[in-house]
Amino acid sequence: MSRLTDRLRGGVVIPAHPLALTEDGAVDLVAQRALTRYYAEAGAHGVAVGVHTTQFALHADQGLLAEVWRLAAAAGRGALLVAGVCGDVADAVREAGTAAALGYDAALLCPWGMEEATDEALLERARAVGEILPTIGFYLQESVGGRRLGRAFWRDLFDIETVVAVKSAPFDRYRSNDVVQALLEHDRWADVAVLTGNDDAIVHDLVTPVRRTVGGRTREVRTAGGLLGQWAVGTAAAVGLVAEACAARDAGAVPTPLLAAAADLVEINAAVFDVDHGFAGCVAGVNEVLRQQGLLRSARCLSAAERLSPGQRERIQDVRDRHPGWLDEEFVAEHRDRWLA
Incomplete structure (x- = not known):
């Protein structure tokens, strides 16, 4: 367990893996494999599969979920x-067993599909899954299916x-x-x-x-990648970032160009995650970037409710034009055909 913790604390880049679908809604196995090849050759330290970007609806088909894993x-x-x-x-527990065998x-403990996601229910599930695999807590923003979790919950989880x-993703500085x-x-x-x-x-x-002083000693926590x-x-x-x-x-010392990069990434994320429409098109937006780049054939999602919002496709094209470096445009164009072969 300590070895895994050391890996996670080493400044990791872990993409949340999308689900590649054809226009008719079937899983595109060639594109699915190509995406993982992209992440590996880009230098990512790992991938997260079966998460929100992979589409929670995938969990309704356990056989397909296992194949994607x-x-x-x-x-x-x-x-x-x-x-x-x-x-x-x-x-x-069943899903963790499948993943462990693979x-x-x-x-990653996702909140989707729970009949009643109370604090105690979430903690009970964390204990049970932890018997099979090391676990990562998840604070998901409410607009895409999360719920508010107080400090008492996090103390109990730890x-x-x-x-x-723990993946901290409430999109809220106070909650983070x-x-x-x-x-x-x-x-x-x-x-x-x-x-x-x-x-x-x-x-x-x-x-x-x-930082915080506890028992007369200063403790410090640093975010170890994402x-x-x-x-x-x-x-x-x-x-590289x-x-x-x-x-x-x-x-x-944080240089000014790095702060400028932060602003660029917020602008990109606003387009990709569809901030203008309350994140309604966030999963489809990720897929649309990859579709425009030629890695996916479609931005389609499993659920009809997950789709691009009006004007989102054009806004994504705009940030691709303005920020090609941050979106790996040259890198993807150079290697895309080989990944898809």
Whole structure:
């Protein structure tokens, strides 16, 4: 477990893996494999599969979910493999067992599919899944299916020794602070990695150490990379960004160009995640970037409710034109055909 924690705390780039579909809604296995190849060659440290960007609706077909997990494990051999697990205790345990058998390293505890996602139900599920795989807590923003979780919940979650990390993604600075402050208060503060999932504040999270004095000694928590839907595009650029941000934080001086990059990424994320329409097109937006780049044949999602919003396609094209470096335009164009072969 400590070896896994060390890997997670090393400044990781973990894209939230999309689901590739054809225009008629079938899974495109060639494109699915090509995406994993892209992330591996871009230098990503791992992939997260079965998470929000992979589409939670995929969990309704356990056979298909297992096939998608298997494809990522085969194409991304050697990478850190994170399986998004959903549902109530029995469902999540079953999924964790499947993922473990396929060689996955950890389970991300997703809130989708629970009959009643109370604090105690979430904690009970974390304990049960932890019997099978090391677990990563997940603070998902409410607009895409999460719920508010207070500091007491996070303290109780950190009590569970199989919890090795937490993905903080409420898209809210106060709530993100709740996670880190609860960890700083906890005896396991040095044993749990914090990963950013705040796609609207990637650089801010990476460069900001959080400190607190406990028992007369100063503790410090640093965000150790991220697990992000944003990094399903522009992955090679993200690898360079994390290295630069962590170096700047460690040096105690954040250069102005890095702050300017933060603003660029917020602009890109606003288009891709469809901020104008309350994140309604966030999953389809990731797919649309990859479709425009030629890696996917369609931006289609499993659910008819998950689709591009009016004007989103054009806004995505605009940020691609203005920020090609952050979206790996040259890198993808050079290698795309080989990944798809």
